[in-house]
Amino acid sequence: MQSKDLLQVAEQFGSPVYVYDAEKIQFQYNRLSKAFSKVSKLRINYAMKALSNVAILQLLRDMGSGLDTVSIQEVMLGLHAGYEPEKIFYTPNGVSLEEIEEVNAMGVQINIDNLSILEQFGTKYPEVPVCIRINPHVMAGGNANISVGHIDSKFGISVHQLPHLVRIVENTKMNIVGIHMHTGSDILDIGVFLYAAEILFDAAKSFKNLEFLDFGSGFKVPYKKDDIETDIEELGKKLSKRFNAFCVEYGKELTLIFEPGKFLVSEAGCFLAKVNVVKQTTSTVFAGIDSGFNHLIRPMFYGSQHHIENISHPKGKERFYSVVGYICETDTFANNRRIAEIKEGDILSFRNAGAYCYSMASNYNSRYKPAEVLWMNGEGHLIRAHETFEDILRNQIPLPQAVETV
Structure with a gap:
């Protein structure tokens, strides 16, 4: 998408608004598929969170x-979007047995990540095909909040508990069809990924009737100019060779599964916001926009950097700005960032806003959530409308008139 396209979206649909480039999503999907073209059976499950x-x-x-889903609601959304149940993979964490049973009744692939639920589920449903999530105890990821494969993580069954796991499977005679791992997001060193893969291969040898191995995802995407990213092509060459060799060793052709989320949609997204006010203080120039961390929380929550461009006047003289939101507490998108001179009414574009941006939005300060637009075939298609006051009130129940309030 070019700046003129984004300005067209802002003018047509208003701000703030998320815009997603369909062509970029398709490009990333095909890029990953091509990188692992030497694997006979490859499956890509989009991490819809x-x-x-x-x-x-x-x-x-x-x-x-x-689809890779983590809640029953995501499973329901996937079915609503037209996915066949067998194309949906359900990997919850810390949910009740009752939720897993409800999802199982929908016919999707169950992935279990703790011994207690594994034993309970296997005892009741030994015939149901189940995948097991292993914690490989490998520290990976660009932030502590997204590193999920280390020894202190709540995710997965410790690889050191493998004997106990095998005993449960043998006692319940449950049907284990897959082994899964996920080390974390923003993985830079493919050597770390390959090291964790070896742990998964070793764990897989304990199960005789596997159909697939799921390597999760967590591929790093670039967030700024000259930023480093996961070398998908190099990973494809090395892991494909090792995976194919393991299949020969295992005596069966298995399916290799990935669960990319950020890799597929992050770079496809832009967040557009209008500048409400330019405020000069003794030391800082603030550009205050018609949004806040209620719409884009990643800079405040993860310390992430999103490239910000003044698409209204991209060739203006650069100045230093702190870009802030309208939420009534510290609400900062960028400190002292070089941006083309900003005037009130300008539209700012935040890049890499396709992943974990709208999906983490809220109504904090009773603000409305923004619209979403899909840019496809040279035009914008509204795929979620701006919220209204009626949306804020929708599930609220006022006190009956007869109730006295203090």
């Missing part, structure tokens, strides 16, 4: 993608 708009799910469904 990154961006769960139904239109995005349908776009990826039409490319052949499956």
Whole structure:
């Protein structure tokens, strides 16, 4: 998408607004598929927690993608978007047995990540195909909040508990069809990923009837100019060779599964916001926009950097600005960032806003959530409308008139 396209979206649909480039999503999907073209059976399950708009799910469904879901609500959204149950993979964490049973009744693939639930589920449903999530105890990820494979993580069954795990499987005679791992997001060193893969291969040898190995995802995408990213092509060459060799060793052709979220949609997204006010203080120039961390929390929550461009006047003289929001507490998108001179009414574009941006938005300060637009075939398609006051009130129940309030 070019700046003129983004300005067209802002003018047509108003701000703040998220815009997603369908062509970029498709490019990333095909890039990953091509990198692992030497693997006979490859499956890509989109991690929909990154961006769960139904239109995005349908776009990826039409490319052949499956879904990685983490809640019963995501499973329901996937079914609503037209995915066949067998194309949906359910990997919850810390949920009740009752939720897992409800999802199982929908016919999707169950992935269990703790011994207690594994034993309970296996005892009741030994015939149901189940995947097991292993914690490889490998520290990976660009932030402590997204590093999920280390020894202190709440995710997965410790690889050191493998004997106990095998005993449960033998006692319940449950049907284990897959082994899964996920080390974390923003992985830079493919050597770390390959090291964790060896742990998964070793764990897989304990199960005789596997159909697939799921390597999760967590691939790093660039957030700024000259930023480093996961070398998908190099990983494809090395892991494909090792995976194919393992299949020969295992005596069966298995399916290799990935669960990319950020890799597929992050770079496809832009967040557009209008400048409400330019405020000069003794030491700082603030650009205050018609949004806040209620719409884009990643800079405040993860310390992440999103490239900010003044698309209204991109060739203006650069000045230093602190870009802030309208939320009634510290609400900063960028400190002392070089941006083309900003005037009130200008539209700012935040890049890499496709993943974990709208999906983490809230109504804090009773602000409305923004609209979402899919840019496809040279035009913008509204895929979620701006919220209204009626949306804020929708599930609220006022006190009956007869009740006295203090």
